[in-house]
Amino acid sequence: MSDPGTILVQRLSSIGDIVQATSPLSTLRNRFPESRIDFMTLSHFAPLLENHPLINRIVKINKTEPVSTLRSMGNKIDVDYDLVVDLHNSLRTQIIRRRIVNKATLVYKKPRWKRFKLIQLHINDFEDGFNQRRLYHDCLKPVMNGQIDIPDTTLSISESEKNQVVKLLKQNGVDIDYIVVIPGAAWETKVWSADGYKTVFSTLLKETNKSIVIIGSGKDSICDKIEI
Incomplete structure (x- = not known):
């Protein structure tokens, strides 16, 4: 071809x-x-x-x-x-x-x-x-002409978007290093349990000096079930 x-x-x-x-x-x-x-x-x-x-x-x-x-x-x-x-x-x-x-x-x-x-x-x-x-x-x-490397994924994020996120985080009291978690999914079978997240978050909070930021839409009920 x-x-x-x-x-x-x-x-x-x-x-x-x-x-x-x-x-x-x-x-x-x-x-x-x-x-x-x-x-x-x-x-x-x-x-x-x-x-x-x-x-x-x-x-x-x-x-x-x-x-x-x-x-x-x-x-x-x-x-x-x-x-x-x-x-x-x-x-x-x-x-x-x-x-x-x-x-x-x-x-x-x-x-x-x-x-x-x-x-x-x-x-x-x-x-x-x-x-x-x-x-x-x-x-x-x-x-692929014999290429075997599998590249990383990439997204393009503008400076304006970055500034908006920093502003939003500060408004919610997050101004130090943080870990982002997105627990929701389009299919229920892909959603992990709230208890599973709680266990991991508990360990992270004990072993790191980072905040945890949970992101989701109004449909992602799992976000409300995770208590930090």
Whole structure:
């Protein structure tokens, strides 16, 4: 396959997975430095990737897009891009991908059976050293040109955002070194117990001189259950 001039990376949700997807994004940028690389995600997650140096343009889609719109997107993508990298392999991206017939596609394969056994049967068949970044890179092997390094994840944070956070922390009495914990998750099976967090926090507070900052949305009830 010749070097693609235009690449579309797809990862629609959620926050953690989108952040993890910046690792293969870095690999693609290193492999194809002159290519235009766009990133498709759900509109409400797009701010996470704003001003990211590895992304030329963020392609935003709404969670409620009808099937007809997704198909139209696929038709347009088939014209506009030379390579599509689907790091989600969800129903939405599959509908889009079915319309991509003339361009190359690389698709992330989910370890559904291993994940089912781990969650439902508590049987861990994942190999030692398994991580999501490496799994994402498996689908990139046809274009990695022998590269074996797995880059770290990256985000772009503006000085304005940093200043806003410092101001917010000071307003809440946090002006020393701190540890940030985000206990919420999109799926209940990914949420650790409040007691587990309490035990870890108790140890951290005893052994370090750091504050603990818990971050979450109004939907993350786990945050209210953790007593420090």
